[in-house]
Amino acid sequence: MLEFCLVGGGFIGPLHAANIAAHPGARLAWVVDLDVAVAGALATKHGARATANLDAALADPAVGAVMICTPPRTHAAIIERAARAGKAVFCEKPVDLDMSRVDACAKVLESTGAPFFVAFNRRFDPSHRALFEAIRGGEIGRPEMLVLSSRDPEISPPDYVAAMPYGIFYDTMIHDFDMVRWLLADEPVEVIARTACMLDAKDNPHRDPDTAMVMLRMAGGALVHVNSSFRAVYGYDQRIEAFGEKGMLISRNRQPTTLERYGADGIRQDGLLRFFIERYAESYARELDDFVRAIEEKRAPAIGLEDGRRALAIAEAAVASAKSGAAVALLR
Amino acid sequence: MLEFCLVGGGFIGPLHAANIAAHPGARLAWVVDLDVAVAGALATKHGARATANLDAALADPAVGAVMICTPPRTHAAIIERAARAGKAVFCEKPVDLDMSRVDACAKVLESTGAPFFVAFNRRFDPSHRALFEAIRGGEIGRPEMLVLSSRDPEISPPDYVAAMPYGIFYDTMIHDFDMVRWLLADEPVEVIARTACMLDAKDNPHRDPDTAMVMLRMAGGALVHVNSSFRAVYGYDQRIEAFGEKGMLISRNRQPTTLERYGADGIRQDGLLRFFIERYAESYARELDDFVRAIEEKRAPAIGLEDGRRALAIAEAAVASAKSGAAVALLR
């Protein structure tokens, strides 16, 4: 039984807490939050202890793993403290948005040997994973082109946008950049990005890019396209298409129901699931399961810090390309 | 080159005339219609001769085949005259609605040896035929259940309905009864039918059945369901589903375009094609081609008078069951 200390009881925290509680091999032991009331409510629901003091929880020898659900800028410090306390670390993406900070983190993880997992949850979506396995199984032969659509139904609140300029790359497409690397088992050597501000000033007062297209050229020669928008009014649009010498694979969207409505004016279906937590509900449960089993089996978790570092490097290159207009080369 | 005398220049006549004109191995030589103006217009368009006198056209030794597009009650007499004139006969369904008249026709065809084809065009629809070939190829093993939906967007005009009571069986489902026999290569031994009048008195003043369900039990044991309605507001709904020991086959509907429209209120597509001539355009061209090639190759056309007779017998049994409430046995 792997006992967890969950840090950060808001936003995604309760989801992870519920998944820990439901997992046969895991138990929620501590909830840590600066807001003790938040920590307490979540802890009570799942029979855990609550504290605002991370060190107190890390001092509990029963705790085997720390799950980090706090805001991104706090991740690196908590990773390092957890690693030094000898705990396995499950961290929401990103590790950090500052590459030097990520590198420092990497050194601590290396020296402590703490198992580390960065939660690019989409790798665990059943459809995306079936696509991955079909590529690995050789169904389409050598992959030649990859096309990803990654669109949110709405933009983040202004203060969130202000805190992370170019979030369309750092926060959204960073998932897609990880998917590209994982699906193709290859690294990009060139990044070209273009952005636009399509939303009204009311919805996007900081005029941060809300629409983007990126073209990647991979070391192995494959060409990749990613597009993103912050106003897909029809729902959370998440599609992956892989084209290769022997065929094509498409991981399509998901809808709340399968109902078809035939009327005099045509055929109607539900729009797409709107919220990422609903869309990727299975992914969150499966990534936890994979992490728990990795710790049990003493193997490295499936997605490591180097994966987080490389996805961030691609996002940085995309920002640089969008700003300068030039193609940006990436060293492998 | 097979030269045709087309009898009946209205309704479906111009469609068949155009298909003859477009066929590399066929030519339209004569158009016969009691209304000489109708005959003349169609003949001129395709470089044929026009007449109101069937005998004149049948006397032309260049004519190899007669295509009958007149109202159903005139079919049998024209079949017999054409057969006695030594012509191959392509006849729109049905042969006749009176079984004794069909039997008389059969004798003439037998004695003259004239090749005969009754145009159950749906057998030539690419999707239905692919389903047929999949069954024959053993894809679903032994067929166990068959489900057919056969719905029109509207009821026929009142005078047409008055002239053919229980047209839902005699005119519409007769196609499905033929499909059942063809797809399963088997004959029904029991017919159970139920009907309803769902349309308003305005649309269905004669209160003839406009909605029906039929259950058939086949000699080989398979169970069959057919349903029909005369007010499918969403279009001409034509589906076939075959279930067997190794799987299921579905011939789905067709739509005018492939456009998908994603909006805040869901996803919309076109409704179905609304007119049978549009829906079965390919079938009409393909049935003609098959007939022409049968004559060329001196083989029997694909659908003979016995097929017409048996489909009519099932329709008669359905009417009897709907009226009496009893299951009606059919001798093989």
Place this chain on the structure above:
Amino acid sequence: MLEFCLVGGGFIGPLHAANIAAHPGARLAWVVDLDVAVAGALATKHGARATANLDAALADPAVGAVMICTPPRTHAAIIERAARAGKAVFCEKPVDLDMSRVDACAKVLESTGAPFFVAFNRRFDPSHRALFEAIRGGEIGRPEMLVLSSRDPEISPPDYVAAMPYGIFYDTMIHDFDMVRWLLADEPVEVIARTACMLDAKDNPHRDPDTAMVMLRMAGGALVHVNSSFRAVYGYDQRIEAFGEKGMLISRNRQPTTLERYGADGIRQDGLLRFFIERYAESYARELDDFVRAIEEKRAPAIGLEDGRRALAIAEAAVASAKSGAAVALLR
């Protein structure tokens, strides 16, 4: 917080236990099973108490509801004991297969006033419910035809089949009969059924019907078709189609992933979900939630004993029709 005593720790019991544990307004207090080891394992997992003695659990005043997951023949007696103990009752379908036993149960429930719910879970499937709501909302106007496909990937084990002859009606289609009543808000007045034995003697040694079609005529005039099979090799096939004066609604099947595979030989997708527990996972959680809220709000649970009785009556009529060949009338 509604405290549950769950009776029957095998088969569907653990699923219901997990749903109770996950529900914010429910708690699992007791697990009762004749096999104490079974009861103990399930109780431990969810922090409940275990016993082989139903009376002991019923004596606990904290227990507000009894959930019955035992074999069907034991349902009625447990319902009565729970009702007499003043508990609300959540019972897996069917109430009983003997109508006089059901009637006796009804009297006890009436005299005790115990809230009662029979778990026709399909009413809570999101897609089926969206179809229901579309009918109620008038989207297709008056419903005229209903077509249900209800097929299992395999037949039950021989001893299970031996214990419940005509299980295709009593165990499988009884769900569909409930759906028909619920969707149309109407009762059948006539039932016609036909069956076949299509499976090999190896898989179906008792030669109990494994394939069936039923036609229902409703009091309001609508026509209904239901078909069922015990060897849908492609998965658990559960479709509902409602046709009416203004259109058609189809609740389609569900697949494990959304992956499409395009190759030189065509396009492939996953088959259907194979297990009813997986297919109807959401239904089980939602029916529990509805039950808990009904008790909280002191309203009658959504599906009562009369619903169970009427579905059983239709199944009985179907058996009678299949045996005799006649149409069987049902009094309203």
Place this chain on the structure above:
Amino acid sequence: MLEFCLVGGGFIGPLHAANIAAHPGARLAWVVDLDVAVAGALATKHGARATANLDAALADPAVGAVMICTPPRTHAAIIERAARAGKAVFCEKPVDLDMSRVDACAKVLESTGAPFFVAFNRRFDPSHRALFEAIRGGEIGRPEMLVLSSRDPEISPPDYVAAMPYGIFYDTMIHDFDMVRWLLADEPVEVIARTACMLDAKDNPHRDPDTAMVMLRMAGGALVHVNSSFRAVYGYDQRIEAFGEKGMLISRNRQPTTLERYGADGIRQDGLLRFFIERYAESYARELDDFVRAIEEKRAPAIGLEDGRRALAIAEAAVASAKSGAAVALLR
């Protein structure tokens, strides 16, 4: 009745000839081909006259329109001769691959006032056109992103490839570039292209690009992605996706049949139509109809020389970008 002189009896010529013959307002009067036998065969089939001498046909005052189906490098000269002879001109794309030659052509057309149509047939595909009309009708509000997939099942023969290097832009994507301009009613201001050689040396001995991605930035701000390949083993893959402030439109692929095959290993459907003539059969008939009606109504044909010129300019920019690696600016 518009009488046509068709120039070039091979390849696409017979298709256009048949469409002229089938059109109620058009007639095929002449077939011109350097190979008199080719001209003769096609002319005989449709009751036209044959010649190897273009001037002879152009001298016929009954001829109102010239349809050009010859190889691309001959288009410009024939356009000019036809225009000077006072005929309306229907020309297969492209006008020419040399921009100065296109410009010279434009002057002749301007001075003669001859109606001119360049056959970007995809604009007349029913699904693509429905997408166009949905954009124009405001269904998705302002278009923000456009994604086009344009893939052939195989590469052209080596000599064809040798004669037109970068044919993936000049011959294939030129259609997509025209679609982009038409759909968005806007012009690109920047073109970025990347290519790859993925085919074996056996299939692509000249190592001309067989795989490509292009990113366009439009004057109005919209971002566009186009991808192409010469080995879509699953068929001729032609999709358009338009994303805007109010939704998304997708023009999907077409399949030969609607058959679905459910088996123990999943669900299978037909692959895509494989040949562009089959895929775009309706487009060819509809573009002819539009041309004939334009001449009748004395309005300019729907797609003029300037459209051909601008599509070519985008293709040239794509080649330049692919070669240099730089983004290429386009003046409006």
